[in-house]
Amino acid sequence: MTMKAHGYATHSATSPLIPFQFERRDPRPDDVTIEILFCGVCHSDLHQARDNWSNSIYPMVPGHEIIGRVIAVGPEVTRFRQGDHVGVGCMVDSCLECDACEDGLEQYCRCGATYTYNALDRDGAPTYGGYSDRIVVKEKFVVKIPDRLDLKAAAPLLCAGITTWSPLRHWNVGEDSKVAVVGLGGLGHMAIKLAKALGAHVTLFTRSPGKTQDARRLGADEIVLSADESQMAGVIGKFDLIIDTVPYIHDVNPYMPTLTINGTLVLVGYLGGLEPALNTVPMIMGRKSVAGSLIGGIKETQEMFDFCGKHGIVSDIEVIKMRDVNEAYERLLKSDVKYRFVIDMASLRD
Ligand code: NAP
């Protein structure tokens, strides 16, 4: 037995998202059934809808910043009850047996984590994401949303939040840290808020002079226009950690001299070969690293939510109707979002 669901799907790399009916699996004993209230729009949704990563499965229902209300729980579910406000991020399953899963790093599961959409579930069925009215998810991959947080503004924490929180924590960012963020979009604005709340001194690198005021309001101590050579020269040797959120191919070489000794530039945006090639000189002359990072584990996601609950941190959002998602994608491509679109799922049938 399966359950009917309604959502929005795209059927090819070049077609818009349109209304779509599909089936959700019949809940298993350890499943939580969730009525979706809000879903954030991540740049990864756009990459996958348009097959930028050459791995798209159609029809595709994107969406991995899911906030909802529990409408049913299986008999083996212990942490959730009907009515709870919960979140689901980029993963809905993993092997739960390998060393990575045992270490709470399900995103690096040796057998491959099961992504919330554009993936095959462990039973071989396609997974469909949060641009829909309901979802059935294994309890282990569901997180609690602290009461204090505004639900719609908390949705982006499920991807933009955890993707920037995980490297901040891995590289031990705290009160004495100097952190820089490249790109002020969904991930970038969460990186600024979270790094600031951890006590770091935060700098934004941006291409967009018009974002300066917002960056300050979000918590940036300094803003550097990446196209301005004298501003770039002013931050040489400064940063312990740079989080680069730029979605498309770009030159990372200009950022390397701005790292301090032992500093790390962590790429979370662009996937693929870098051009121009990475110059190793500034790396060798200061034991600097270039690294990558993928979302975060489930325990870490809950820790981030608890931290955000304590510090009152949510995303700055523009709420949109489901039918306006195609226009939102066009605006994302122009970096015209302040700073995350969130779909109000009550508008699904409008
Ligand atoms: P976004 O909201 O569109 O923000 C990206 C920002 O990058 C823009 O606002 C812009 O900031 C800057 N940028 C610089 N060059 C750009 C260009 N050529 N085109 C567009 N933007 C450019 O995107 P997002 O949702 O934060 O996602 C950022 C990237 O992270 C995407 O590639 C996404 O797939 C990836 N991602 C990775 C993970 C992971 O686990 N590693 C998780 C989620 C998302 P300025 O105007 O300030 O320059």
Ligand code: ZN
């Ligand atoms: Zn995402």
